[in-house]
Amino acid sequence: MARTRHPLEAAIESIVRLSGWSAIVFVALISLFLLKEGLPAFGEVPLASLFGTRWYPIEGFYALGPLIWGSLVVTVGAALFAVPLGVGAAMFIAEVAPRWLREVLKPLVEILAGLPSVVLGFLGIVVLVPAIRETLGLATGLTALTGSLLLAGMALPTIVSVAEDALDAVPSAYKIGSLALGASRWQTLWRVTLPAARTGVLTAIMLGVGRAIGETMAVMMVTGNAPVVLFGPHALVSPVRTMTATVAAEMGEVARGSVHYHVLFTVGLVLFVISFVVNVLASIVLLKRRAAAGRMLS
Amino acid sequence: MVIAPGSASAPALEPKIEIENLRVCYGAEPPALDGITLTVPARQITVFFGPAGGGKSTLLRTINRLNDLVDGARTEGRVRLDGEDILGPEVDITRLRRRIGIVFALPVPLPMSIRRNLWYGLELAGERSRRVLDEAMEKALSAAALWDEVKDRLDEPAIALSGGQQQRLCLARVLALEPEVIMLDEPSSGLDPISTAKVEASLQELKQQYTVIIVPSSVQQASRLADWAGFFLQGELVEWASGRELFLAPKDRRTEDYLTGRFG
Numbered sequence: 124m125a126r127t128r129h130p131l132e133a134a135i136e137s138i139v140r141l142s143g144w145s146a147i148v149f150v151a152l153i154s155l156f157l158l159k160e161g162l163p164a165f166g167e168v169p170l171a172s173l174f175g176t177r178w179y180p181i182e183g184f185y186a187l188g189p190l191i192w193g194s195l196v197v198t199v200g201a202a203l204f205a206v207p208l209g210v211g212a213a214m215f216i217a218e219v220a221p222r223w224l225r226e227v228l229k230p231l232v233e234i235l236a237g238l239p240s241v242v243l244g245f246l247g248i249v250v251l252v253p254a255i256r257e258t259l260g261l262a263t264g265l266t267a268l269t270g271s272l273l274l275a276g277m278a279l280p281t282i283v284s285v286a287e288d289a290l291d292a293v294p295s296a297y298k299i300g301s302l303a304l305g306a307s308r309w310q311t312l313w314r315v316t317l318p319a320a321r322t323g324v325l326t327a328i329m330l331g332v333g334r335a336i337g338e339t340m341a342v343m344m345v346t347g348n349a350p351v352v353l354f355g356p357h358a359l360v361s362p363v364r365t366m367t368a369t370v371a372a373e374m375g376e377v378a379r380g381s382v383h384y385h386v387l388f389t390v391g392l393v394l395f396v397i398s399f400v401v402n403v404l405a406s407i408v409l410l411k412r413r414a415a416a417g418r419m420l421s
Numbered sequence: 422m423v424i425a426p427g428s429a430s431a432p433a434l435e436p437k438i439e440i441e442n443l444r445v446c447y448g449a450e451p452p453a454l455d456g457i458t459l460t461v462p463a464r465q466i467t468v469f470f471g472p473a474g475g476g477k478s479t480l481l482r483t484i485n486r487l488n489d490l491v492d493g494a495r496t497e498g499r500v501r502l503d504g505e506d507i508l509g510p511e512v513d514i515t516r517l518r519r520r521i522g523i524v525f526a527l528p529v530p531l532p533m534s535i536r537r538n539l540w541y542g543l544e545l546a547g548e549r550s551r552r553v554l555d556e557a558m559e560k561a562l563s564a565a566a567l568w569d570e571v572k573d574r575l576d577e578p579a580i581a582l583s584g585g586q587q588q589r590l591c592l593a594r595v596l597a598l599e600p601e602v603i604m605l606d607e608p609s610s611g612l613d614p615i616s617t618a619k620v621e622a623s624l625q626e627l628k629q630q631y632t633v634i635i636v637p638s639s640v641q642q643a644s645r646l647a648d649w650a651g652f653f654l655q656g657e658l659v660e661w662a663s664g665r666e667l668f669l670a671p672k673d674r675r676t677e678d679y680l681t682g683r684f685g
């Protein structure tokens with residue numbers, strides 16, 4: 124049946140369409156710009172330097188490895204702390220805590236999620252850095268571990284809040300069905316509720332860790348800014364420098380168009396590619412899960 | 422205590438569940454059950470029926486302590502299983518729920534495969550051998566008249582089954598635990614007549630071995646199945662007798678009105 128379209132409806136539709144397309148165009152422009160400024164570095168800097176082990180721009184050493192390594196150590200460290208703690212806290216709030224405690228904790232966590240990272244950076248410098256130096260007996264408290272802990276603190280509220288919503292949305296019929304078969308509360312939580320909420324819990328983890336990967340300020344303030352690669356058990360308690368911190372610290376001082384400038388864009392490019400890949404992988408995982416769930420419900 | 426007041430015809434029946442002066446309240450509302458006294462005999466089909474809100478589901482949930490989960494539910498009186506109190510705080514609720522299984526009105530398979538649904542209770546009870554688990558699964562699915570329909574798709578998600586199949590799956594899941602008592606709350610509310618007939622036929626089989634308590638979906642089903650029957654009206658047990666007596670010659674006027682459809 125043909126229907127005459129209201130002019131307002133048509134206008135709204137074109138605005139929505141425009142917003143959608145402009146998002147795509149912006150992403151395309153950003154990647155083009157990154158490529159234009161970042162790719163020349165591969166011609167200007169010898170590959171041996173780019174893939175070396177020293178980042179020392181004044182003397183022409185531009186190794187990307189130590190920066191990537193720094194980001195990796197700090198992020199993986201943060202995930203190791205934040206994921207179990209965050210999911211555990213979400214399970215506690217959703218399934219164990221009495222109602223009144225739950226009603227206090229939930230908004231509290233949501234406020235924490237909105238805390239600006241510079242504030243956390245201050246806390247890190249004033250409290251965490253000396254605490255780490257003293258308890259571990261280190262020369263300096265500015266280490267990868269400090270950065271990881273701080274980032275974990277930043278990722279935690281997001282993980283807790285989103286995962287708690289997911290756990291809470293699991294139909295109570297599943298829980299009662301499980302309890303009626305002689306499962307304990309804990310067994311029900313572990314074997315039924317958590318698996319049923321896994322898509323939401325995974326989303327929570329990705330959002331939380333995603334925030335950690337992109338974080339700059341707080342990390343720059345507490346990790347010591349040493350672009351070195353250290354393997355082994357000492358890696359966590361030594362100073363490192365992440366990609367984001369490098370760009371933030373050095374971008375203001377380089378001459379536009381210089382080699383150093385181009386390499387910084389290459390660093391940005393690497394970050395962009397990494398987060399792109401992580402996002403694509405995440406969507407594939409989530410889409411697969413959703414397709415399976417859709418099949419189950421139809 | 423006598424099993425059915427005034428029934429001399431009863432052979433010596435072994436009491437399975439003895440309920441004495443049971444009263445259940447939700448919050449400040451009038452009690453959902455009050456002054457309930459009856460004895461469920463072993464290896465018989467006992468039927469609880471009556472109009473909506475009479476407290477039938479509440480009684481089932483009280484018997485296997487699922488009402489513990491309801492905020493503000495208070496229970497007074499006594500319920501004994503094989504002579505042992507099951508309402509006390511020191512009762513092992515997990516074990517109790519394995520001995521008294523329940524199938525709900527709305528069947529909810531757990532969000533996992535058919536096989537895992539069947540294994541679930543047994544695995545929790547500590548069974549690890551795959552052979553034992555699979556044997557128990559086949560036996561339970563056959564007893565619930567579902568085996569032929571699912572034997573080729575055991576590893577598919579249970580939620581993909583039809584409503585009637587899901588109901589029988591939930592029955593099978595309980596049977597796999599080999600409980601002593603099986604309670605079914607309106608097991609054919611979502612079933613077509615053929616599935617209903619299948620479930621009813623398997624119940625007749627099951628009572629050789631198990632004590633069956635059922636809240637039927639209709640008076641017809643109640644009279645078809647009942648060895649013993651209780652008529653519940655607004656929290657009161659109006660009449661409790663053998664199925665034959667209660668459906669053919671009800672003593673209470675209210676029971677008769679309900680059975681003949683002259684109610685309300």
Ligand SMILES: Nc1ncnc2c1ncn2[C@@H]1O[C@H](COP(=O)(O)OP(=O)(O)OP(=O)(O)O)[C@@H](O)[C@H]1O
Pocket residue numbers: 447453471472473474475476477478479480491
């Ligand atoms: N979880 C609950 N919280 C509060 N009140 C409840 C709860 N469950 C049942 N009730 C109340 O208890 C009374 C008995 O309910 P119950 O579900 O036991 O009746 P029923 O006989 O099973 O009814 P139906 O035939 O509709 O299933 C009703 O008045 C109901 O409102």
Ligand SMILES: [Mg+2]
Pocket residue numbers: 477478479606
């Ligand atoms: Mg009911």
